[in-house]
Amino acid sequence: MIPDNKTKLVGVIGHPIIQSFSPLIQNLAFQIRGLNYLYLPFDVPATNLKEALTGITALGIAGLNVTIPHKVKILDYLSDISEEASIIGSVNTIVNDNGELRGYNTDVIGVNETLIPFAESIRNSEVTVIGAGGAARTAVYCLLRNFKPSRVNVVNRTLQKADSIKDYFTAKMIFRGIKTFELLPPDLTGLFANSSLIINTTSVGMYPDNDDAVTTIAESFSSGQIIFDMVYNPMQTKLLAIASERGAHTVGGLKMFVEQGAASFELWTGAKMPKEAINEALGNALAELNTQ
Numbered sequence: 311m312i313p314d315n316k317t318k319l320v321g322v323i324g325h326p327i328i329q330s331f332s333p334l335i336q337n338l339a340f341q342i343r344g345l346n347y348l349y350l351p352f353d354v355p356a357t358n359l360k361e362a363l364t365g366i367t368a369l370g371i372a373g374l375n376v377t378i379p380h381k382v383k384i385l386d387y388l389s390d391i392s393e394e395a396s397i398i399g400s401v402n403t404i405v406n407d408n409g410e411l412r413g414y415n416t417d418v419i420g421v422n423e424t425l426i427p428f429a430e431s432i433r434n435s436e437v438t439v440i441g442a443g444g445a446a447r448t449a450v451y452c453l454l455r456n457f458k459p460s461r462v463n464v465v466n467r468t469l470q471k472a473d474s475i476k477d478y479f480t481a482k483m484i485f486r487g488i489k490t491f492e493l494l495p496p497d498l499t500g501l502f503a504n505s506s507l508i509i510n511t512t513s514v515g516m517y518p519d520n521d522d523a524v525t526t527i528a529e530s531f532s533s534g535q536i537i538f539d540m541v542y543n544p545m546q547t548k549l550l551a552i553a554s555e556r557g558a559h560t561v562g563g564l565k566m567f568v569e570q571g572a573a574s575f576e577l578w579t580g581a582k583m584p585k586e587a588i589n590e591a592l593g594n595a596l597a598e599l600n601t602q
């Protein structure tokens with residue numbers, strides 16, 4: 311569809327923005343649904359965030375996705391924040407409602423939809439979240455809210471950040487079972503082995519670096535375990551390949567990515583994203599990228 315004077319503009323703000331596949335999935339979904347929208351990437355460094363949001367209101371941009379490094383800081387500039395986004399402390403979707411910028415967290419829908427098939431295995435068991443950034447906060451919130459594990463280990467390179475997640479959610483969700491550890495692989499073998507679910511929320515393993523050594527302890531993986539890597543490029547990270555070889559059930563970040571995008575799409579347009587077509591197109595684009 312060629313943009314005209316009725317086209318609604320949406321997009322993603324982040325820095326750097328070069329790796330984003332959101333323009334691909336959103337523009338394809340608009341095209342399939344026959345919606346007169348256009349989705350663009352906006353490279354906005356942290357120093358320009360406030361001015362960028364003023365510009366978005368002034369230009370009447372209909373909505374935004376928000377990615378690294380703005381997901382937390384952006385809360386300071388919004389008129390209204392959904393209850394979930396406010397508890398998690400992270401916004402990845404904005405709707406411009408006649409000049410009022412409303413913030414939502416659709417990443418949590420992506421995590422939830424990915425974990426639902428494993429709900430029985432997670433309930434009352436020990437789980438481990440690697441990382442302590444925005445994606446880890448979303449994972450910890452979602453686990454405590456919807457899946458009721460008995461214990462959540464938060465493992466991070468910077469222990470202090472894991473400790474702040476622990477303090478925050480212990481108070482906010484009244485749960486005393488959060489333990490924290492430094493990301494030192496040989497020391498974590500027992501911890502990983504005891505976890506029914508391990509979620510990698512770090513960017514370790516992401517294209518083009520693909521080096522998962524820091525999150526991968528081969529001997530700690532076994533059948534009956536679920537290993538969820540939020541990285542979706544490559545679709546099969548080294549962490550997932552090794553865990554799969556050891557018999558664990560593995561899940562990549564693609565489903566989460568499509569589900570969070572579908573929820574943003576629905577907030578902007580009121581329409582459902584055609585997820586099957588989007589999954590196929592995204593899978594093809596990622597496969598092509600990784601053979602280059």
Ligand SMILES: NC(=O)c1ccc[n+]([C@@H]2O[C@H](COP(=O)([O-])OP(=O)(O)OC[C@H]3O[C@@H](n4cnc5c(N)ncnc54)[C@H](OP(=O)(O)O)[C@@H]3O)[C@@H](O)[C@H]2O)c1
Nearest residue numbers: 441442443444445446467468511512513540541563566567
């Ligand atoms: N599939 C999806 O839809 C989806 C959605 C959201 C996010 N994600 C994934 O989640 C990743 C993290 O996102 P975020 O928003 O949480 O980012 P973030 O807030 O910047 O947090 C990054 C985390 O990764 C850790 N980390 C980075 N490089 C590392 C390294 N070399 N060794 C060990 N730890 C390292 C950081 O540890 P320190 O605290 O020590 O710095 C921190 O815990 C993204 O890169 C993306 O792959 C996927």
